[in-house]
Amino acid sequence: MSNTRSVLVTGATGQQGGAVARALMTRGHRVKAITRRPESDGAKRLTAAGAQVVAGDLDDAASVAAAAEGVDAMFLMGNSYEAGTDAETRQGIAAADAAKAAGIGHLIYSSVADADKTTGIPHFDSKYLVEKHIAGLGIPYTISAPVAFMENTVAPWAIDGLRQGVYAAALPPARVLQQVTIDDIGAFVATLAERREQVFGKRFDIAGDELSGEQQAKILSEVLGRPITYRELPIAAIRQQSEDTALMFEWFDRTGYDADIAALRRDFPDVGWHSYADWARGFDWSVLDKAAG
Numbered sequence: 297m298s299n300t301r302s303v304l305v306t307g308a309t310g311q312q313g314g315a316v317a318r319a320l321m322t323r324g325h326r327v328k329a330i331t332r333r334p335e336s337d338g339a340k341r342l343t344a345a346g347a348q349v350v351a352g353d354l355d356d357a358a359s360v361a362a363a364a365e366g367v368d369a370m371f372l373m374g375n376s377y378e379a380g381t382d383a384e385t386r387q388g389i390a391a392a393d394a395a396k397a398a399g400i401g402h403l404i405y406s407s408v409a410d411a412d413k414t415t416g417i418p419h420f421d422s423k424y425l426v427e428k429h430i431a432g433l434g435i436p437y438t439i440s441a442p443v444a445f446m447e448n449t450v451a452p453w454a455i456d457g458l459r460q461g462v463y464a465a466a467l468p469p470a471r472v473l474q475q476v477t478i479d480d481i482g483a484f485v486a487t488l489a490e491r492r493e494q495v496f497g498k499r500f501d502i503a504g505d506e507l508s509g510e511q512q513a514k515i516l517s518e519v520l521g522r523p524i525t526y527r528e529l530p531i532a533a534i535r536q537q538s539e540d541t542a543l544m545f546e547w548f549d550r551t552g553y554d555a556d557i558a559a560l561r562r563d564f565p566d567v568g569w570h571s572y573a574d575w576a577r578g579f580d581w582s583v584l585d586k587a588a589g
Contacts, residue, residue: 301489302326304363304370304400306354306391308347309338311447312406315482316371321346323486330363354387357394364398369489373406374423381422381540388426396435402496403437404488405430406481409474409501409553411441417547418540427499438488439499442481443474443553446504446575449512450583457527458516459584464527466534466545469510474503474553477575483567503555505572512572519576520584 303320307313308329317327329342330352339349352359354374364370372391374384388405395403411424430437448454449463457464467473484502488495507515513526535542561569570578 299490300324300326301368302328302366303489304328304330304367305347306330306360306371307373307375307406308342308349309333309336310375311445311478312442312481313371313373314338314342315478316485317342317347317482318345319479319482319486320489323490325486325489328363328367330360354391355383357390360391360394361398364395364400367400369402369404369492370395370400371404371406371485371489374426376419376422376540381418384419385422385425388423389429392426392430392433396433401436402489402492403430403433403435404485405437405439406485407439407441407499409441409443409503409555410551412499415547415551417544419544431497436492436496438495438497440481440485440488441499441501442476443501443503443555444476446475446477446570446572448475449516449576450579455583458524461522461524462527463509463513463516463524464529465509466529466531466542467509467549468528469526470508471549472506472508472511472552473548474506474555474557475572476502476504477570480504480567480569484564487564487566500560501553501555502560503553503557504560504569504575506557507572515573515576519573520581 305313305317305327308317309331320327327347329347329349331339332353334349334351343349350363352363374388376384407423407427408420411420509526513524516524531542
């Protein structure tokens with residue numbers, strides 16, 4: 297590839313960062329993955345796939361700046377669920393500053409769709425604070441802002457329900473929700489890295505499909521060959537676990553994501569966008585046969 301990029305990827309041992317690293321390597325780009333645990337199984341898999349794994353921590357700006365030396369672009373993401381929203385903002389700002397100090401030619405930040413609107417959702421607001429800081433740094437940047445992940449269908453909190461024939465969420469059965477698969481996020485970020493100047497200073501809300509919980513359950517029933525019933529969870533039960541998550545689901549019900557799916561498919565055809573049915577048909581459902589751990 298004539299436009300081969302070298303890209304520093306944060307969060308590369310996780311779901312979204314891992315998808316970004318895979319997509320970049322599949323397209324022939326060079327990936328440097330920064331991780332706190334270079335000895336972990338995830339880091340070893342990245343090395344085996346061809347990535348250069350380096351030790352570093354978003355809380356250690358010097359380690360980020362060192363990792364960012366000599367690469368063309370950087371994919372930056374936080375994790376509010378692991379670090380907390382305050383730490384996510386602090387780490388994101390520090391890492392962005394480190395990227396500028398290292399002379400990064402293109403910073404791609406992973407936010408969340410509609411974070412630039414006043415949602416009142418803590419883990420949306422925490423990412424938007426990082427966005428605003430990046431926009432003021434005077435460096436080339438792009439914001440990739442995905443909606444809900446299709447993979448949430450098989451998240452740890454949902455998998456046992458599916459084994460029992462239930463798909464549950466804290467939304468009315470007919471309420472639609474935009475979703476995207478992590479593979480499409482990875483392919484989209486790889487495309488941003490390739491397009492560079494064409495996407496500098498731009499913010500993209502990204503989604504692959506829009507459907508209700510009832511529709512998801514119908515698709516799951518067809519793909520799995522067994523009945524899956526949709527169940528609406530009471531928002532009070534979600535609030536007992538997390539006020540942040542409860543506020544998000546209330547916003548989903550009241551407003552919801554509004555990414556322009558048709559425009560994304562038109563303007564970024566090389567991403568190969570997946571519908572929810574596409575994702576479900578391609579997923580390895582043998583996880584349902586494993587005993588709950």
